[in-house]
Amino acid sequence: MFEVTTTHFLVVSFLLFTIGLFGIAARKNMITVLMSIELVLNSVNINLIAFSYHLSDLTGQIFSIFTITVAAGEAAVGLGILIALYRLRETTTLDQAAELKG
Amino acid sequence: MDFLTSYGADLLFYLFALLAVVGALGVVTLRNPMYGALSLLVTFLAVAALFLLRSAEFVGIVQIFVYAGGIMVLFLFVIMLVNLHKLPQLKLFGGQSLIVAVLAILLFAFFAYFFLQAELGPEHVRPEVFVTARGEALGNSQAVAWNLYTQHLLPFEIASVFLLVAMIGAVVLGRRQ
Numbered sequence: 001m002f003e004v005t006t007t008h009f010l011v012v013s014f015l016l017f018t019i020g021l022f023g024i025a026a027r028k029n030m031i032t033v034l035m036s037i038e039l040v041l042n043s044v045n046i047n048l049i050a051f052s053y054h055l056s057d058l059t060g061q062i063f064s065i066f067t068i069t070v071a072a073g074e075a076a077v078g079l080g081i082l083i084a085l086y087r088l089r090e091t092t093t094l095d096q097a098a099e100l101k102g
Numbered sequence: 103m104d105f106l107t108s109y110g111a112d113l114l115f116y117l118f119a120l121l122a123v124v125g126a127l128g129v130v131t132l133r134n135p136m137y138g139a140l141s142l143l144v145t146f147l148a149v150a151a152l153f154l155l156r157s158a159e160f161v162g163i164v165q166i167f168v169y170a171g172g173i174m175v176l177f178l179f180v181i182m183l184v185n186l187h188k189l190p191q192l193k194l195f196g197g198q199s200l201i202v203a204v205l206a207i208l209l210f211a212f213f214a215y216f217f218l219q220a221e222l223g224p225e226h227v228r229p230e231v232f233v234t235a236r237g238e239a240l241g242n243s244q245a246v247a248w249n250l251y252t253q254h255l256l257p258f259e260i261a262s263v264f265l266l267v268a269m270i271g272a273v274v275l276g277r278r279q
Binding site: 003004005006007008009010011012014015016017018019020021022023025026027028029031032034035036038039042045046049050052053054056057058059061062064065066068069070071072073074075076077079080081082083084086087092095 | 111112115116119122123126127129130135138139142145146149152153155156157158160161164165168169172173176177180181183184193194195196198199202203206207209210213214217218222223225226227228229231232245246249250254257261264265267268269271272273274275276278
């Protein structure tokens, strides 16, 4: 009855995905939004690893390494943009970065 | 003891799944981004444990190194760099947050409904797949490396170019004018 199957991992993955999506869309602080993006990418990784185990196929693990790579690059560039925005506006609130030409 | 030997891995799954979800909720609800970052750290470590439970030892350790070690330090540096004194009087959520919450719950219900209905097929797990490289049982790192460097070499090289581009972009964005 307690036995953990792939579906359990998928439910955890869905929970992290929807929580992250809520954070991306609802929060106003850009740092928190970037952290929510990391949550979403992590949930994708859980999905990949769960199905890799389910299908006994190593390719899911390989793909999750690439996801981690992209997440690292995204975090570096996103935080660089955040620093540039903070130099320009003295704020990290997304609503105050609504102009195309500063 | 009998219970632990037969259900230990399952109990560990429930523990770490709970930690991951609680940490994620902390990220999106805590006001101070510093607490949010530490909450995110809990999620990262719990997810790494979930990877270990599914025979992905290498990816689990990489998760700890890259996320808990690298990305988390980056976040903490940036949080300390920007001035967060004005935070208390700011609103936490935007005006659309209620709609977003309802949509997120609906999306979760949609996912859960379809995947609980779906027949995923029996788990025919062959654990030896995850440790076999060149036909020998060497270990998970060797298996991942062998697979990566023989069958997925081109994406690997593209990832290295991607990291170079991201590094240059971050340096250019972060430098003083």
